Amino acid sequence: MIPTIRVLMAMGSLQRLLPFWLFGMATLITWFSPVLILAVLYGAVVQFIVEYVMHRFLYHRDPPTDQSVFNALYRSHIGHHEFPNKPEFFTGGDNWYAVKFGLISVAAHFVVLLPFVGATWALLLPVVAIFVGSISAFTFYEYCHTLAHLRVPKGWFGEKVTRDHMAHHFQDHHATFHVSFGMGWIDKLFGTPHDRETARARFDRKTILSLGMDPEDLRLVTARKAYGVSLDTKSQPPAV
Numbered sequence: 001m002i003p004t005i006r007v008l009m010a011m012g013s014l015q016r017l018l019p020f021w022l023f024g025m026a027t028l029i030t031w032f033s034p035v036l037i038l039a040v041l042y043g044a045v046v047q048f049i050v051e052y053v054m055h056r057f058l059y060h061r062d063p064p065t066d067q068s069v070f071n072a073l074y075r076s077h078i079g080h081h082e083f084p085n086k087p088e089f090f091t092g093g094d095n096w097y098a099v100k101f102g103l104i105s106v107a108a109h110f111v112v113l114l115p116f117v118g119a120t121w122a123l124l125l126p127v128v129a130i131f132v133g134s135i136s137a138f139t140f141y142e143y144c145h146t147l148a149h150l151r152v153p154k155g156w157f158g159e160k161v162t163r164d165h166m167a168h169h170f171q172d173h174h175a176t177f178h179v180s181f182g183m184g185w186i187d188k189l190f191g192t193p194h195d196r197e198t199a200r201a202r203f204d205r206k207t208i209l210s211l212g213m214d215p216e217d218l219r220l221v222t223a224r225k226a227y228g229v230s231l232d233t234k235s236q237p238p239a240v
Helices: 002-009 012-030 034-059 067-082 095-148 157-168 184-190 197-204 217-225
Strands: none
Touching: 002 012, 002 095, 012 034, 012 157, 034 067, 034 095, 034 184, 095 157
């Protein structure tokens, strides 16, 4: 656990989110109400669904043709698949992204809730939901994701998380988009659970780590050079 926590503490996105989580906790304690507990649960569930949606539809979208856009996608996710054991690729390059996303979410919820519950509760509910519920869920996701990739003693919890997530990396990158422990129901809901036979049919040893792209694709070669990595250090996938 300690090596995993060390990696989490070094993550720029979590460092920037911490003050907002503390503010959210202070708000929850000061204005405590059972309704705010429901808000926390709502924020957590929404974050787990956002985790899935972003992973599937944003990070696994068709590779852009524009090199600068491709480089950004490479830094945010493709590079993580090509070099799954490099902590520098565990998260994207924009450490403020989560903060911006959270603030926009709070503002959007405020606008929607304002006509129904008044200004005070229209602000309290999303602040607690996003700053406590969603940030806590996001931190849990980062913990599970980091634990899955680190070579450390894991116990049953870590082994389960690792087994599920490595199936996505090394067997079928079209499935198992959830990462957080216990969230497999989201993949089942959206029709992307891991299926061994389907994974066998899709599996291509040459392209599995580059998300279906030819590893020598000029866009990949250019992006690797931009971020100072090479195929010589890339992990190789095990046989399915």
